[in-house]
Amino acid sequence: MSNNLDVMTFPDKVIPEFFDKIINYYETGNEAQMRNLLNQRQAEMDQAFSKAGDGFFWRLKGKYIIRDFHPLVFFYALGLSLGGMSFLLFLRVFFVWFSSGNIPTINAF
Known part of the structure; x- marks a missing residue:
């Protein structure tokens, strides 16, 4: 092994x-x-x-989803989804900033 x-x-x-x-x-x-x-x-x-x-995600699927479910999978899924959403919002801030010349007020704290 x-x-x-x-x-x-x-x-x-x-x-x-x-x-x-x-x-x-x-x-x-x-x-x-x-x-x-x-x-x-x-x-x-x-x-x-x-x-x-x-093979990290392959092992994660095999060990913690198929063989024996572990709640840690929810945290990985949540982290990946929130990370993807924050990346898209990060791109949106730069798009609005370059197109209008101003950073949106909600992002300017």
Whole structure:
């Protein structure tokens, strides 16, 4: 059985070695190598976090709706719907602002 946290696990020695390299590059004044190492690590972290989100809603449907219903699904649905509505209202404010030149009074608090 696969663990969902496999993507996020790192060997214990990787992080101290990374910081040792950064400190060494900083002390020697080699900013190009330090920047290159940081950009490489940022790309690795971005890839790890993007994989962590794959299939989130698929697992949510399978675990909390089909197998055994959990009320947390209501909160996810409410958050997604309110987030979508707030995004549309955000676009509306800019549309009215650019078309009329004034921000609507209800939004100008």
